């Protein structure tokens with residue numbers, strides 16, 4: 001079983017991924033953030049570093065998908081924090097449309113993505129955490145990563161628009177949308193139970 005958690009920056013993916021991994025006793029696969037050599041530079045100067053960051057994320061995410069495939073082959077459950085789809089359909093697309101990644105670099109990137117994607121298995125369940133801008137801002141501030149302090153509201157807004165468009169057309173498998181605006185699964189165990197019930201119901205028909 002493979003559940004992938006998707007959503008905008010600060011939506012609560014990592015927090016939920018860890019909690020679900022604990023609950024189901026499955027392995028968790030997180031994003032390569034702390035050792036990412038481009039992320040800080042990217043936030044300082046997006047046009048300069050957009051292509052480098054996308055290639056880095058694409059490679060690290062692809063490597064992760066292959067590790068997840070191996071776990072699936074031996075019937076291990078997996079919770080994944082963010083997918084390779086989001087790199088291309090959300091982040092790279094947004095950078096290109098916002099004029100922060102040139103058409104030449106974007107097409108080069110998409111060629112690489114297309115070559116890789118045929119080797120990627122979709123998750124059994126895509127769990128989209130939908131959050132409005134105030135919730136995202138509040139949670140990004142709460143996490144307090146210094147390089148994210150200057151993220152513009154417009155950047156988050158455009159990412160949210162891309163998420164909504166992508167989710168509308170998602171067709172690779174089961175999809176569960178959870179509105180997290182009024183959920184606090186950090187401090188409130190009942191809120192976590194609500195999410196777990198929804199997952200069980202969507203995946204196994206249990207409630």
Ligand SMILES: Nc1ncnc2c1ncn2[C@@H]1O[C@H](COP(=O)(O)OP(=O)(O)O)[C@@H](O)[C@H]1O
Nearest residue numbers: 009010011012013014015139142143183184185
């Ligand atoms: N539903 C929630 N309610 C309250 N706080 C949350 C919730 N989800 C996440 N948080 C807090 O918000 C911050 C960002 O969450 P995180 O899981 O790192 O988001 P993401 O991985 O989506 O970027 C963390 O400090 C986390 O404790």
Ligand SMILES: Nc1ncnc2c1ncn2[C@H]1C[C@H](O)[C@@H](COP(=O)(O)O)O1
Nearest residue numbers: 008009010031033054057086087091148
């Ligand atoms: N593909 C990406 N392009 C740009 N930025 C990205 C990409 N994938 C992740 N990020 C950024 C967004 C955040 O600053 C960190 C971690 O993501 P989070 O949603 O907080 O887990 O990396």
